[in-house]
Amino acid sequence: MAATSDGAASTRRADGVRYLRLLGLAALVGIPISVAAFAFLALLHWLTAFVWEDLPEAWGLEPVPWWWPFPWLLIGGALVAVAISRLPGHGGHVPIDGLSAEPVPPSHLPGVLLAALGGLPLGVVLGPEAPLMAVGAALATILTSRWIARKSPENALLDASGSAAAVAVIFGSPLVAAVFILESASRSGLRSTKVVLPCLLSAGIGALVFTGLGTWTGLPVISLELPGLGAQTRLDAADLLWTVPFAAAIALGVNVIHRIGRRLLPHAKRRPALMAMAAVTVTAVAAALYALLTDRSPVEVLLSGQDALATFTGTGEALGTGALVAILAFKGLAYGVSLATLRGGPIFPAVFLGAAAGTLVSGLPGFGLLPAMAAGMAAATAAILPLPVSAALLITLLLGTDSAAMTPIVLIAVVVAFMTERLTERTGDADAAAPIRD
CATH class of the missing domain: 1.10.3080.10 (Clc chloride channel)
Known part of the structure; x- marks a missing residue:
């Protein structure tokens, strides 16, 4: 012994x-x-x-x-x-x-x-x-x-x-x-x-x-940050009530983006070079259409979006309702085709799209800009990745001095989006697994 x-x-x-x-x-x-x-x-x-x-x-x-x-x-x-x-x-x-x-x-x-x-x-x-x-x-x-x-x-x-x-x-x-x-x-x-x-x-x-x-x-370090936020010390009941359906809607939107990628994935495995070129062509067309329809820069549809978050916080040139709808549609499409056919990380574009969606719905009765953006970014991040703890921590710290007040919004949005994505995942996988004829 x-x-x-x-x-x-x-x-x-x-x-x-x-x-x-x-x-x-x-x-x-x-x-x-x-x-x-x-x-x-x-x-x-x-x-x-x-x-x-x-x-x-x-x-x-x-x-x-x-x-x-x-x-x-x-x-x-x-x-x-x-x-x-x-x-x-x-x-x-x-x-x-x-x-x-x-x-x-x-x-x-x-x-x-x-x-x-x-x-x-x-x-x-x-x-x-x-x-x-x-x-x-x-x-x-x-x-x-x-x-x-x-x-x-x-x-x-x-x-x-x-x-x-x-x-x-x-x-x-x-x-x-x-x-x-x-x-x-x-x-x-x-x-x-x-x-x-x-x-x-x-x-x-x-x-x-x-x-x-x-x-x-003296070189800048690329870092995810949300500048220009105004302090908000409390949440209203309407903010919490709007967060649940909004987070679920964000997760469903992310599911659509995922389905685009899943549909393209078998083709990307068979013809990777052709599909990479097709994806960048779709991205370029989406950016061009956005610029022609909104009279704004096509760059807003391109790249990860991490340097453009100031657009939603009042420190950049504000986007109108039409431009917000257009950027969600065109950047979402470019994001979906890129996920399956190109190479890079999925987090930053999801945060950008979540912020854009939050800005769009912030006009709803009682739904403030900061809670709406916090809910949108948290829901999009949790839905795009099966990492809820990481998503909650990332968005909470991203909010800076407003993080304490916005934590309930972030946590609710993460849980709702994560569960919504999991519930819709099987259907999406089944659709993506269906036979594809060239």
Whole structure:
């Protein structure tokens, strides 16, 4: 009996030593991964500004004309098509499947980078979070290959911590990044009790590196933020009552977007290059129609939308009712086709569309702008991803000083949207699984 007890204690000590070693490696690899992620985001920001701001200004094309997205999106589609059809890893994770915390082989890294840097700054309606997670995971494997065996449980933990370090700032808080990785990892089979400390440590280190590099270089860091919110200290009963049907309606709208993607997914698997080009063509047409119908910039339909949230908070040029309806229709369509055929992250466009929908319904009796936007963003995020805790935390922190007052709205919207999406999921999957004839 004593021998058995001593053996168990020895095993626990050995496990503790191995885990401390993993924490040390997570801290060490978090630094170079954060530097690489910062460089990736800085390049992405520069390319985006060059294509959609600097070039039109230099060529006297202000405001951006309706036809401007066509050449850039076609170039971006061709680059994404090469990454998907020619390079290992097919350009990375398919965004319609949500976020993935699974290990990424280093051989997939060139395809991930080409698909992200070739598509995202040239107008693809997706965000940078999924490519960043893949970059962090692949770099973690490369940096620890001397000490950790490939495809081992320790490798999976370090890959998850590398993803956390890479996305430490873009969600507005390293805590949000860590929770997203943790919730994604638990769905991939990793034990959250094992991965929590490496992810928190790497995310914290990543945030410090991002902040230091941003201050030193003066380069902006792409981060999800909602500027210009006015303080609202209390909720009315009407705000809470409107939140339930509105969140359900948002989830149904997201379900329509998902169905578009699911219908296209079998074609995208069979003809990835052709479908990538078709998707960017649809996106360009949607942006052009929006510009012609509303006399506004086609760029509002393009990109992830994270830099355009100020439009809804009074710090940008306000959108009228017609423009809001148009942007929901056209950006929603571009988002739906992009989810199945292109590469990027699904979160930021969902937040933008939720904010747009909230602004649209804020004229309902008793439904304030801030509660409506909070409900819309929370519902859209919870519906697009099966990660309710991450969605609630992201939107709560996004609201800044208004988060305490808006927390009930956010939580109700997340639960209603999550359950509505789950209830409609089977029907959507059944429809998507129906035979498709070319």
